[in-house]
Amino acid sequence: MSGFLAGLLVAVLPLLAAGFWLGRRTARPSSLAGLGTPVEHATFETLHTASLATPPLRAGLTEETARKAARKLRSLLGTDALCLTDRERVLVWDGVGSHHREEVMARLAGPLDTGRGEAFPLTCDTPDCTVRWAVVAPLTVDDRVHGTLVACAPRESAVLVRAAGEVARWVSVQLELADLDQSRTRLIEAEIRALRAQISPHFIFNSLAVIASFVRTDPERARELLLEFADFTRYSFRRHGDFTTLADELHAIDHYLALVRARFGDRLSVTLQIAPEVLPVALPFLCLQPLVENAVKHGLEGKADKCHIQLTAQDAGAEALVVIEDDGAGMDPEVLRRILAREPGPSGGIGLSNVDDRLRQVYGDDYGLVIETAVGAGMKVTVRLPKYQPGVHSAGRLGG
Amino acid sequence: MNSSYAVPAVALVVLATVLVGAFGLRISRTTSDFYVASRTVGPRLNAAAISGEYLSAASFLGIAGLVLVQGPDMLWYPVGYTAGYLVLLLFVAAPLRRSGAYTLPDFAEARLASQTVRRMAGVLVVGVGWLYLLPQLQGAGLTLTVLTGTPDWLGGVIVAVVVTVIVAAGGMRSITFVQAFQYWLKFTALLVPAFFLVLAWQGDGAPTHAFDEPASFREQRAVRVHDSLDLRLDKPLTVTVDGTVDGTAHDGAELVLPAGTHHIEGGTRLTFAEGTEVPAAGRGGDDAVSPSRAESREERPLYATYGLILATFFGTMGLPHVVVRFYTSPHGVAARRTTVAVLGLIGAFYLLPPVYGALGRLYAPELTLTGNADAAVLLLPDRMIGGVGGDLLGALVAGGAFAAFLSTASGLTMAVAGVLTQDMLPSRGVRHFRLGTVLAMAVPVTLTFLLGGLPVADAVGLAFAVSASSFCPLLVLGIWWRRLTPPGAAAGMLVGGGSAFLAVAATMTGYPGEGPWHALLAWPALWSVPLGFLTMILVSLATPGRVPPGTAAVLARFHLPEETRTEVSP
Numbered sequence: 001m002s003g004f005l006a007g008l009l010v011a012v013l014p015l016l017a018a019g020f021w022l023g024r025r026t027a028r029p030s031s032l033a034g035l036g037t038p039v040e041h042a043t044f045e046t047l048h049t050a051s052l053a054t055p056p057l058r059a060g061l062t063e064e065t066a067r068k069a070a071r072k073l074r075s076l077l078g079t080d081a082l083c084l085t086d087r088e089r090v091l092v093w094d095g096v097g098s099h100h101r102e103e104v105m106a107r108l109a110g111p112l113d114t115g116r117g118e119a120f121p122l123t124c125d126t127p128d129c130t131v132r133w134a135v136v137a138p139l140t141v142d143d144r145v146h147g148t149l150v151a152c153a154p155r156e157s158a159v160l161v162r163a164a165g166e167v168a169r170w171v172s173v174q175l176e177l178a179d180l181d182q183s184r185t186r187l188i189e190a191e192i193r194a195l196r197a198q199i200s201p202h203f204i205f206n207s208l209a210v211i212a213s214f215v216r217t218d219p220e221r222a223r224e225l226l227l228e229f230a231d232f233t234r235y236s237f238r239r240h241g242d243f244t245t246l247a248d249e250l251h252a253i254d255h256y257l258a259l260v261r262a263r264f265g266d267r268l269s270v271t272l273q274i275a276p277e278v279l280p281v282a283l284p285f286l287c288l289q290p291l292v293e294n295a296v297k298h299g300l301e302g303k304a305d306k307c308h309i310q311l312t313a314q315d316a317g318a319e320a321l322v323v324i325e326d327d328g329a330g331m332d333p334e335v336l337r338r339i340l341a342r343e344p345g346p347s348g349g350i351g352l353s354n355v356d357d358r359l360r361q362v363y364g365d366d367y368g369l370v371i372e373t374a375v376g377a378g379m380k381v382t383v384r385l386p387k388y389q390p391g392v393h394s395a396g397r398l399g400g
Numbered sequence: 401m402n403s404s405y406a407v408p409a410v411a412l413v414v415l416a417t418v419l420v421g422a423f424g425l426r427i428s429r430t431t432s433d434f435y436v437a438s439r440t441v442g443p444r445l446n447a448a449a450i451s452g453e454y455l456s457a458a459s460f461l462g463i464a465g466l467v468l469v470q471g472p473d474m475l476w477y478p479v480g481y482t483a484g485y486l487v488l489l490l491f492v493a494a495p496l497r498r499s500g501a502y503t504l505p506d507f508a509e510a511r512l513a514s515q516t517v518r519r520m521a522g523v524l525v526v527g528v529g530w531l532y533l534l535p536q537l538q539g540a541g542l543t544l545t546v547l548t549g550t551p552d553w554l555g556g557v558i559v560a561v562v563v564t565v566i567v568a569a570g571g572m573r574s575i576t577f578v579q580a581f582q583y584w585l586k587f588t589a590l591l592v593p594a595f596f597l598v599l600a601w602q603g604d605g606a607p608t609h610a611f612d613e614p615a616s617f618r619e620q621r622a623v624r625v626h627d628s629l630d631l632r633l634d635k636p637l638t639v640t641v642d643g644t645v646d647g648t649a650h651d652g653a654e655l656v657l658p659a660g661t662h663h664i665e666g667g668t669r670l671t672f673a674e675g676t677e678v679p680a681a682g683r684g685g686d687d688a689v690s691p692s693r694a695e696s697r698e699e700r701p702l703y704a705t706y707g708l709i710l711a712t713f714f715g716t717m718g719l720p721h722v723v724v725r726f727y728t729s730p731h732g733v734a735a736r737r738t739t740v741a742v743l744g745l746i747g748a749f750y751l752l753p754p755v756y757g758a759l760g761r762l763y764a765p766e767l768t769l770t771g772n773a774d775a776a777v778l779l780l781p782d783r784m785i786g787g788v789g790g791d792l793l794g795a796l797v798a799g800g801a802f803a804a805f806l807s808t809a810s811g812l813t814m815a816v817a818g819v820l821t822q823d824m825l826p827s828r829g830v831r832h833f834r835l836g837t838v839l840a841m842a843v844p845v846t847l848t849f850l851l852g853g854l855p856v857a858d859a860v861g862l863a864f865a866v867s868a869s870s871f872c873p874l875l876v877l878g879i880w881w882r883r884l885t886p887p888g889a890a891a892g893m894l895v896g897g898g899s900a901f902l903a904v905a906a907t908m909t910g911y912p913g914e915g916p917w918h919a920l921l922a923w924p925a926l927w928s929v930p931l932g933f934l935t936m937i938l939v940s941l942a943t944p945g946r947v948p949p950g951t952a953a954v955l956a957r958f959h960l961p962e963e964t965r966t967e968v969s970p
Contacts, residue, residue, distance in 0.1 A: 064949070247730070276441045276576065277575065277576055277727075277728050279440045280440065280727065280728065280731075315575065317814060317817070317818045317821075318502055318503070318822055388500060388501055388502040388503070388506040388510070392500070393500050393957065
């Protein structure tokens, strides 16, 4: 008997799981039907349909996104056919009467030019064709007409003209948001480039000064340091790809630390503890080096004696955990909060907030920097890096 | 058997695993040792780790038991378990690594850019993981029962608790080293006793025994029957009975049982004289699981063998704990080299269990009667060598067996918990990973209580069948066919994996009874793998508009060696 029960359980469990998942995905406010008046119910229904059409449009107006959004928009308007166009062609025709594509496209020159809506009758040879009338509403972003929404109906209707206008305006807002998303991405990209170009002029100046000081006394050392410097700058000025591997980033940090230690000598000691499993993890280019630079700066700031920096990289299931810790001056958490929030105030720390922004941009808000600090208590920065993230691929090949 | 050495050995393995898992190998380096600290995992180390994680209870105990009971036909199991890596090497290893995917759901998303396919792959990973965890826990229970006579659920619970604690406490810190160590431990634990056993066998005059004749007792032997069973006799059998046979109680009486079927109650002690042939046993009542599979194998040996070959050849690439280890390789070429090394290591290991199986047929033939054939590896040192030496070797084998349960179970639990946390539970975070770990282990533990004695190698075979019918089409077509679409992949995984899963569930309940249907359901791979491929191809061809944009770029990344993509410097 127990065998049968167990088999039943084995068979039923995945079914239950699948059912739960399907149920969650398809849960609609219509299940609230009993909870409100018919008017409220209709409002819910409309809002829900509108919200379902939103996600595809947030990616901009393309054939793919138009196809996904068109059906929802048509049920929002309740017409027989709905068509989305850009400036040149029909992106999608949802519903009946798609043989009117060319005719509609030919009539769009006016609305596309003026940005004003229009309604016109359709000529049709097919006797049982139900679409006889088309309402055109332009989709505008920043006063530029990007495309049109065309709703087709059997007869002229003032309500449809009004409704199509409203829906087109709503779609336009989504497209504006898509535009905003794009410009935000461009801004971050520009910032990444800016950070790259910025790679501390101070550091370059100091390194060259240190190397110069060794040229007479220890030429061999000077030559080694110059090579380290060359390796580090080659890495930080490279142009291809936005992502690198943890191994490459750690090598760059090693070159960086070699130069810094030449300058500070015994005052700076560094311990590394790295799990080899996480070395292939891909991560945004130069997102750990600024943290180490920060630790060096804080560790030696206002302290005459020694400073210790510890860098650990651990394997944590589907993530890698990188911790950078120094025993330096620390920082008032409130000041740190303002730096990360980019509020005007203390200068410096641009590295920290930039790394934080980039991590959030790439991996989502769950993956920002976690910083533990207090005045005089050192600073501990924790970075979590998912081992896999869509779109994150290291460009280079791992060394060693 | 004497447990005074075996129990400390098992305790030592468990303790070492807990300590290493909890504290890790804390090796700190100063920057001058940077190149040592940041050396990536080499192919050989990674291969030992993959082998350590892969060689489970099924390999350590199950194969010897199967060879003992069923004879050399069962050598297809080790062959299949090894050859799976050949298929992996040829079609999947390097492109999978270059895809950057850590888990199978990651691969589905990287290739098809679809959340739905990702979720489905996640559900299947969890299903396969649970099916695979089940025999590990049962094997642990069996080992502890044989060693100390504890109830058979205890070993499974111990392994489950240890693994859950290690994984939930933050995973194994230096998992590659631990798993590589476990491989060498398992290999040693089989190799050293095998060496002494073969010596003992030669000292015994190297008796041989053809596999097609029935096994016979080499000395007078008392056998205690734990669960009721049916004896099927071709000719009369003389046996001393202390217990209940055919409903009549006997007290040490010598009986001559006529040819036919006889029902033996649980708890009965049977004493066979020297030279008696070991009678064939059918398990009565509920645990009809294994013998019914075995019967269908006897009825249709060719079909069953091909079913087994297909499942093991194509199932390896979809095992969740194997896939995640490829991420550790620094690049595609290293992934390939790793796979070659794995072939060598696993091939060497699988030479040993058949030795135990063959020796077991000579020296412990009553195991075919009691249904505890999986215990052959554990019992042989005591039986053949005896004394302190036998006890020590037995302790070594027992420690190795526990290493097998712990390493495979922790790898599987990590993989299943990772998928549960990422794709099933509401939001991400450390606490959810702990919840996922508990869930990943709770389900198979519950199932072991419900299912009872499913022979370990058989149960693993079922996990392979599900993996081969769902993930093999996804990986092979995903890597080699540019017209694969998300609906096609979803349909193929659902039809292939789903049908194999239902067949497995039906077999576990003993639903179809006998006949051709039973063979079809007990060995599903032969029809479910082609079904999965066919569905995936046909549905993909029917939805040509849904080929994800950027497929060409994704496939180029999968197939181009890493060197060729770099350095487009200004």
